[in-house]
Amino acid sequence: MSIIVREALQTDCQGIMDLIMGLAVYEKMEDKVKMKLETLQEDGFGNEKYFKCFVADRQENGASKLIGYALYYFTYSTWEGKCIYMEDFYVSPEYRGKGVGSRLMGSVCKIAVEKKCARVQFSVLGGNKPSIDFYKRRGAIDMTEVEDWHLFRLTGSALEKLAANSNTV
Template identity: 55%
Template sequence: MNFRIRAAREGDCRDIQRMIMELAVYEKMADQVKISHEELQRDGFGPNPFYQCLIAEVPEELKSDEGHTTVGYALYFYTYSTWKGRSIYMEDLYVMPEFRGKGVGKALMASVARVCVEQKCVRLQFSVLDWNKLSLDFYMSKGAEDLTMEEGWHVLRFHGAALEKLAHEAP
């Protein structure tokens, strides 16, 4: 299939927001999505962007049933390992259902890996839900390691009232 991968522009934020919601529906957590395209514009395209994004785009003649030519995205940011140094965390990788199985996801994933290598980042990390066997198999077939299975790492979070309470305990 004819498609290309390019860096997202500010004008892509409505499409990115639409696909963020589609991904959350697939992950059965759509109620958790609170982000707007205005916030995505502010946080990704100001002087100190909080994230970077790559877009998969098809030509007009291959547009989706609903008229979209932006059919996938990979959103990532720079992180830091105190063991190894500069790293990348890929927050989302998504391809619209009708465009799957055509190499778009692989191309997005590989493009993030290329950024990682070019920017001298030594690790590319991301999170996958344990019931999402299709995605897990895809990543494992490409040589990913499952750190939760192999080393026992659990992801923990403070938010809402617990975060506020903790902040008030600061000396």
């Protein structure tokens, strides 16, 4: 058996969807997943690409199976310049503790270094102690603890209401 970390291909989307559901189950939020396979394919591999992704691909006896992924996109800080936001990071439970997560996260960090990004940023559920410990062991800083930053979100009617009040043409 070998495990290869590589850039995702459009043909990986079903495997990525399976991993997205694995992450949602792990976080006890499977009812929150609204993503459809076609949307993932279009948004990541269509004419306008909204994300990039690395996958961990287990290869054994000629068979291939995705066992982890790190999905990210570029953002911008007016204080520091280019950044990466890692939206999702997940390794199937039976492959944790084997270096797969470090390789996936390292691949995202390598892109950040190559592109001269100021940082890689991500969110973690407060109760997800194993993941928080994993990130802290790798030098990540909990911005809520250190600088009291809080994550906010606009959705649904609040999003639509503010969009309707826009003065842009």
